[in-house]
Amino acid sequence: MKESIHKILLVVTFAGILYACKKDEIKTTAYTGKPGTLTVSQPNLVLTSANANDSVQTFSWTSTDYGFKAATKYRLQIAKAGTNFAAPKEVDMGSNLQQKYTGADFNQMALILGLPPGTPGQLESRVRSSISDSIPAVYSNKITLAVTPYLVIINYPSLWVPGDYQGWDPAIAPKISSKAANGIYEGYVNIPGGSLKFKFTSHPDWNHTNYGWASSTTSGDNVTGTFNTTGGDLFVPSAGYYLLKANTTSNTWSATKTRWGLIGDGVPGTAWTSDRDMVYNATTKTWSITLDLVAGAVKFRANDDWPINFGDTGADLSLEYDGSNIAIAAAGNYTVTLDLSIPGNYTYKVQKN
Secondary structure (H helix, E strand, O other): OOHHHHHHHHHHHHHHHHHHHHHHHHHHHHOOOEOOOEEOOOOEOOOHHHOOEEEEEEEEEEEEOOOOOOOEEEEEEEOOOEEEEEEEEOEEEEEEOOEEEEHHHHHHHHHHHHOOOOOEEEEEEEEEEEOOOOOOEEEEEOOEEEEEEOOOOOOOEEOOOOEEEOOOOOOHOOEOOOOOOOOOOEEEEOOOOOOOOEEOOOOOOOOOOEEEEEEEEEOOOEEEEEOOOEEEEOOOOOOEEEEEEEEEEOEEEEEEEEOOOEOOOHHHHHHHOOOEEEEEEEEOOEEEEEEEEEOEEEEEOOOOOOOEEEEEOOOOOOOOOOOOOEEEEOOEEEEEEEEEEOOOOOOEEEEEE
């Protein structure tokens, strides 16, 4: 008799456990929230330097309803349209229900997400809500934004490079600049022909300090030398695209001829050991190449070697010497553009075709 009672108690206990588990399961299911609604103040944005400091965009959303008072945490997610939020820019909002952006901040985000400056593009936004790591997050409605970002140009102290190749006109001559404002200047100048002679001027005219040839040593297509304020014309040995440097403290200068290529494990067949040559366009003042890429990374380098190379530290579309690898998220056919035309503001584009 006792054994029968024990068996009955075991069955009842086991049934109670199953019932409790079932209750917990139902309770957990009930925690799935009803997401709030996201709205934006401006669905169409044309960003310019004129509205850089203005408040140009406000994201607002209503609270997620979990059926009870919950400590909900929100994340605003913004991604390039068509990426399915694979790699969004996320802003941890805590319990806040609104996020505002100035023109400068939103412009930087748009550039980082891959929208080319001066061209209308699309971003997508949504809000992620969660109350626990063990409970699935819920997402608001998705909003598509039309955004035209602008190229951020910083004007550094500069020297102008008038020469025979452009009519000896300082007012329209290209520049080399000093990012550190320390008298050390550099920039990239295309010198396509003519006498191949030029000078450095401190202003876009001939009425201030002008620097000319004092001495030089030529090695192949490259030159190093000194200058002074009474010297003759500086020169390059042959037509081409040159990295020009000038130091007004030591009165030294150099000219290094460059040809640019794309390299990396994102470029099939290069494996970080050989380049795919880019082509220079004198009208746009950019180097470009259209090719098939795979998921991986790339960099830009000059003259099939590493002494002069660019990467993107910070993934902000601004290039730095010896910078970080540039990620290629997915395989496809791309047009890659390198723009070294504005000294101190070196940029690039990776556009999927």
